[in-house]
Amino acid sequence: MHMKTYLNQAAKAASDRALPVFRTAADFERWRKDRQRRFHEMLGIDVYLAEERTPMHVRITGSVDCGTHRIDKLHYQSLPGLYVAANLYIPAALTAPAPGVLYLCGHHQTQKVNYQEHARRFAQEGFVTLVLDTIQLGEVQGVHHGTYSRGNFDWVSRGYTPAAAEVWNAIRGLDLLGELDEVDERRLGVTGHSGGGSISWWTACADDRVKAMASSSGTGDLASHIRERTLDYHCDCNFPNNADGWSSAESYALAAPRPVLIVAPDRDRVFRIDAVRQVYEKLKELYVNLGAGDKIDLLAFREQHMYTPASRKRIFSWFLTHLAGRPTTTDEAADFDGVKLPEEQLLVFKGQPPADDRSTTVQNWLIRLPEPTDIRSADQLAAEKTRLLVGVRKECFGAFPEQPLPLAVELEQEYWNGDSFSRKFSFASEGEWRLNGELRGRANDSIRPAAVCLRQSSHRKEEEPFRSLAGLKGEWIKARIDVRGTGDTAWGTELNWHIRRAAALIGQTVAAMRVWDALRGLEAVRLMPEVDRDRILLAGAGEMAVVALLAVLLDGSVSTLVLEDMPSSFTRADDPERLGEGYEVVNMLRHADLPQLAAMLWPTTIIVTGKRWEGYEWTERAYARLGEPGRIQFRTDLNVWSAGAE
Template identity: 25%
Template sequence: RATGKVPGIVSIAGHAYGSGKTSDFLQRRNVNLVLRGCVVLTYDYLNTGERNTGPNAKKNMPYGGGNDHFIRRFSFTRRNPSGLEVLDAIRAVDVLIGRHEVDPKRIGFTGESGGGNSTYWVGAIDSRIKLVIPVSSVTTFDYWIRKNRNYDWHQRPFGVRRHVGIGTLLALHAPRPLLVISSKRRTDDHEFPWEEAELSYRWARHVYGLAGAKSAIAHYESPTAHGYQADKRQQLYRWVDRWLQPPRSMGDSDLEVKVEPGERLEVGLKKIVPDNLTHLDIYNRWIRPLPRMTVDEVARSPRPARDWLASRLGWPDERTRPVLETVGNEKGRGWTVTRGRLSTESGIVLPAVVVRTFAGGVSRAGTPVGLVVGRSAKLISRALKECHKVVAVSPRGTGETKPAAGVLNNWGWFVGRPLAGQQAWDIARTAEWVRSGQRKQKGTRVPVKIYADRDHWEAALLAAAMKPELFSGGEIRLGVASWKDLLKKPQDVGPAAVPGLFEKLDVPHLSRMVGSVKVVSP
């Protein structure tokens, strides 16, 4: 056994809202680690214990206030609360390593549930940590996408799945020791099913194998449900004994400890730092200087603004031409209606209706084609007064495809393609289809007018701002004059239709980028 300096371990709970760092199960775990000779640091996880800002934090109303983890206001910026959560963990390691008795080469980190999420994130980022043990927390982002799990905003940065999965986060800890502890099968399927944890583990184990460190990674399935129960603590003690080598080896069972009343372990945070910032305070500081571009700058030189918009929408590099498959036709005196399925992207098919009118039995070809976003009869009727033909299309996640909106929105968040941006893509592709299929004469294209009401204004505005050359007039009725108006409200707002777009652009900026399309303020 090593002598002199001893291992240091950060050991935290998850969403133990009322008790936080004083939770009885956490006390047992941490005191047992201390009895084995480790220095242990714990802190209140987000919105727990003394950081809980709910109206009745100690009882049955844990949510609310400035640290509520449902707050989504941050999404108007490029930043995210995942960074704040990881920063909590990094600062804890800083403090631990700063202690003279702690060996900086023998640092461990563990936590369950939300604390387990912190564990694998900081294990991926901070190379000072030797041993990480995430408990009842490993799954796959793909599972959260499929099951539409997207409410713990501090655990999933916008666009993260475009770059990594949880298996990759685990693998980034290689070749240092990693133990994944999962709950008993079928007991934790809401967010952390064993099978999904196993998928992430297998990918990480493959990487560990490439690094010649397969013996340093394992996945343990517990016979108990969600939490950090005695059997899971046994695994913790074994791995700490093996990899961190504390001064005293005392087996893998819990030693009897005295659980202190919670109030005895509180530090009096509100009295010590009465003006301590909450997450909401931090988000508002992030938002205050935004947007960073002026409307005049955009008007003078729209290219940088359009490049920024493109980076936030995440549009694909699609080369195939949009296609309409006709499924039915109707004909009346002076009009025809074609119903069809419009393909705007590989795997995406949208319901569309094409309405043509004739004056005295003569086609009004040569006048503009109207593109109605949605299938509002009122908007179609209005567009037909100005256009000989109207194409009405319901973007994905609306109309007949509305039941899929939740999963589409969740998928878009994880892969960096927000639903409003996906819908804007559908609108732009529909305009391309209309223009490519309708030529006034050789070498020219029929102009397209866009019409959108307040149900679809954001997607329509984004499409017209991104591709103004596709549209020759029309009208978009805004839902808000500025996102600043939303952010002035004391209650939470979000998530933003396009996360991070407000960093540089607001509604007035986009309204100056739409060319000849008329924008009507609310």
């Protein structure tokens, strides 16, 4: 099987899942609230929602009187140091609190300046409107293009995407609107275009205060993004962390049954109209089931990735009808009046962002990572390991098959050279993946310990797959497992970027898939009659060293682990010009980094070869405190290691 085919199929299977049918509105609401809590967790904002909100320190730096409305130029801090530059449009001569609209900008360099006419029109219709700059563009510029262009696949291990920061900024924007005397906090809406259309969805899904939403050119389907590779054109901010592998419709359902308008041109490069229609039909069926069929609509029209006068008027009429309580048709709604203010009149910071701005580093701190537990006893380690395994199985390896296939080991070839033999076999991993392995040894009636290595994707010569075990002394059976992306299932390096981003989109990573393959391969090796299943050594090098470590942690019965050229942390970014297959694992840093995971292996013997590992002082201290039988040994190679030394 090919990895691209697998990802296409996995995404399609998710997108094909039907949404539940609910007997009552109360049943749906219970389902929705449970899923929403999980959505908050996946975003990583659950901790902030559970705490008292930090002061926003709203500061108005200037105002512009436009006759029909006033524009306040302001900034606020959604978290301490996380500055948001915004323009607030307040209609003139309000006699009662008005509905509020949060406008979220798409990917345009000048942000709120470029989209000012939308806020102007809303204000002229009586909506108090707050338009926000994103972190990536506008006046305070941070980073959205982590995995897109900077090699920041460590974001996947953090469970971070810029969608989390943008949704949090939007939630605090709703806080700001709701606290204004001019705003009826019971009538808040959100809208935006492109990336702003995507964040409009995620904000509505995350915050029930949103009573109406319109997404322009921001509605997608994961299967389409992966199958047609529209993902390749998308900024990271379009996609929240999706550790549970939900389809787009399953996520969007959190906005139901509130009024939702989907605006979608049919010549959009990044959101295919057929996929948008499929998502809409699923959501429409849910809305009808909930007795709210008139609260969702799709406006599809012939154009590229952009607004048109008709699409804008449809959005204005949607909010007038569903948020302001003034039923208005598209034909009755007004469009822009052609007035645009120059950029200098709308800038908040005027080229001088605050000195304590933390927007440029939000990717490093928004997701709170745990402090390592100080391990001082075997009982303490056992309790910590049990807790850790529960968490990582749910949060990091949730895509593992719930019901594994029969292993179905098959002999592919066996040949002899004197008293030595080589046995090539295959085994079922998951789905249509059938992987290869090889066993090498000498004819002997007694069972022997097995040294198993994970094949490297770069190996080409016949003998190289066993390089990690070269020079191993004693009566070892040697085995090799060809995890996905190695041997017959290898793919070209030009696919690495797409595969790694696509896998994360559906809650998976190449490394996690390989961990599963390694576990299945170990099962296959243990079935071999010559193998002592209780004495297994597993070896991996580079990216495969991480896979080997995680497989040993989950397996629980491997006696020795050999790590060659072991990476130091999941926090490392990649060289974007030379991407390998990667060793990121979804959400892993929310539980532990590599040194803490390595310590959890005690009393497994760890042999470090190649370049000395760096940053593992914590692991070494834990092993030293716990003592025998756990050991960490440093060797240039395995030439002096034997089965008897185990």
